[in-house]
Amino acid sequence: MAKRSIKDKQDYTFKAKDFYELLERQEERCALTGRQLTPENCTAIHRTPLRRGGTHDLSNICLVVEEIAQLKRSLLDEELYSLCEDLLAHRFVECGKPKE
Template sequence: MSADGSKPANRYIFRARDFYELLEKQHYRCPYTDRELTPTNCIAEHRVPLRKGGKHEGKNIVLVDHQVAYLKRYMTDEEVKQLVADMMKTLKQKGARK
């Protein structure tokens, strides 16, 4: 916000129109789980989290299944991939021990 409390004129605002265009662009699928997305089960998150240097702009927004939202809020795509790879490796190892 500026000194007078107003929002800067160039600040990106993610609007309903953007949401539905992105839902169409993603073919109603979560890019991380391939689960079907609907307006009621997905959340817009930053592809590169703001706290990791991502920008609040349209090309950095992705719609994800609500269960994936926490990961995307705090992790980059590469960090999510590594986490999932580690989990799969661990689950396979535990499965082999049984």
């Protein structure tokens, strides 16, 4: 039996009105960094990635700066935060600054 695609399972389409609704709801701030968002510097992502059991619907979509979208990919939010903590801790050790 052939594997069904996400599109076969769900009919939701992320539209421009959804984008602008999220942009307003998030007060034009990245959902993960708080950086200022513009239509030019942001992208929509799934909070819980589809390959990790997330759903393709508006309740699982948020707007983030493009760099975060590239970094996050299939990570859960908490996994991304943990990765960032490790990165910063390693950077502080390399620079000779004390770890907190």
